[in-house]
Amino acid sequence: MLAAERRDHLLDLLAREGKIVAKDVAAELRISEDSVRRDLRDLAAEGLCQRVYGGALPVSPAVADxxxxxxxxxxxxxxxxxxxxxxxxxxxxxxxxxxxxxxxxxxxxxxxxxxxxxxxxxxxxxxxxxxxxxxxxxxxxxxxxxxxxxxxxxxxxxxxxxxxxxxxxxxxxxxxxxxxxxxxxxxxxxxxxxxxxxxxxxxxxxxxxxxxxxxxxxxxxxxxxxxxxxxxxxxxxxxxxxxxxxxxxxxx
Missing domain, CATH: 3.40.50.1360 (Rossmann fold)
Structure with missing residues (x-):
């Protein structure tokens, strides 16, 4: 799966499930947890998720000024x-x-x-x-x-x-x-x-x-x-x- 496809998959999962568990995604996609964590870091840098221990959660829109x-x-x-x-x-x-x-x-x-x-x-x-x-x-x-x-x-x-x-x-x-x-x-x-x-x-x-x-x-x-x-x-x-x-x- 390409990086762009993984990104879309993660965002879809976050919208559907309300959370991302890195180890579960890694097992599902047959990739390393490090790859999932890197993807989550990129998404968090864009303000698209809130990273937490073991995965990510939806980011609050209420952090604006x-x-x-x-x-x-x-x-x-x-x-x-x-x-x-x-x-x-x-x-x-x-x-x-x-x-x-x-x-x-x-x-x-x-x-x-x-x-x-x-x-x-x-x-x-x-x-x-x-x-x-x-x-x-x-x-x-x-x-x-x-x-x-x-x-x-x-x-x-x-x-x-x-x-x-x-x-x-x-x-x-x-x-x-x-x-x-x-x-x-x-x-x-x-x-x-x-x-x-x-x-x-x-x-x-x-x-x-x-x-x-x-x-x-x-x-x-x-x-x-x-x-x-x-x-x-x-x-x-x-x-x-x-x-x-x-x-x-x-x-x-």
Whole structure:
């Protein structure tokens, strides 16, 4: 099989199966695992897959810059935001992550809601300026411009001094095996620090993130309370997660 044919085969397998296991492909095509790994390296360099130990997973489209992500699935994000906002109880404290879906959550909160919002996102804080009864705490640190959030040691330390009933966390990848992932190591560490300070953590993930992975793991499934998504409830990944006991909140 020619290299171009192997490439097409790998991309087709990734689309059909949601993952590539290098040793299985090598046995199927009767080539060495090294050849498969080289092909996967080439595909990853083009942004067509996310390499993981033993193979590859679909790459998340949500690793684009903030401006590009603003135009990605706006309708789905509004549905997720409505479902997430309904979880915020009057008088409670919520940790709200950065990103475009979290920004939609900020806009979805009732203007008169009496609550405390803790965030490391200046854009989230600004979106809540017209919520007169919402107390807003902005966690400082180094500004990660890709996502318009603070991260780094100072931000993690600030997060360790707050607590909340609820954390609403965004990720770029949602996969049964890879877990919950994002594209930057410091941002992943900050997300873990935020989740650790809440009684319940719900993941905000629009449909295009389901079944994909990014480079850095944020949390295992055991550390979250549930997933809020606009994806089809019969999506194979969601069915796998539900079978493992993950609560799926359908945003329809």
């Amino acid at each position: 903030l401006a590009a992500r603003q135009t990605l699935s706006p309708g789905g994000k509004r549905q997720i935001a409505a479902a997430a906002a309904a979880l915020v109880q009057p008088g409670s404290a919520v940790i709200l992550d950065g990103g475009t879906t979290a920004q939609a959550v900020a806009h979805a909160l009732p203007p008169g809601l009496d609550c405390t919002v803790i965030t490391h996102s200046p854009t989230i804080a600004a979106a809540l300026l017209d919520h007169p009864r919402a107390e807003v705490f902005l966690l400082g640190g180094r500004l990660f411009k890709h996502s318009a959030v603070t991260c780094g040691a100072a931000a993690v330390e600030a997060a360790q001094n707050v607590s909340a009933e609820l954390c609403l966390l965004g990720v770029t990848g949602v996969h049964p095996e890879a877990g919950l992932t994002t594209g930057d190591a410091e941002e992943a560490a900050m997300k873990r620090a935020l989740a650790a300070r809440a009684a319940d953590t719900y993941i905000l993930a629009s449909a295009e993130k389901i079944g994909t992975a990014s480079r850095f793991r944020v949390l295992p499934w055991e550390d979250v309370s549930g997933l809020i998504t606009d994806a089809d409830p019969h999506h194979p990944v969601l069915e796998q997660l539900a079978a493992r006991g993950v609560e799926i909140l359908a945003a329809q």
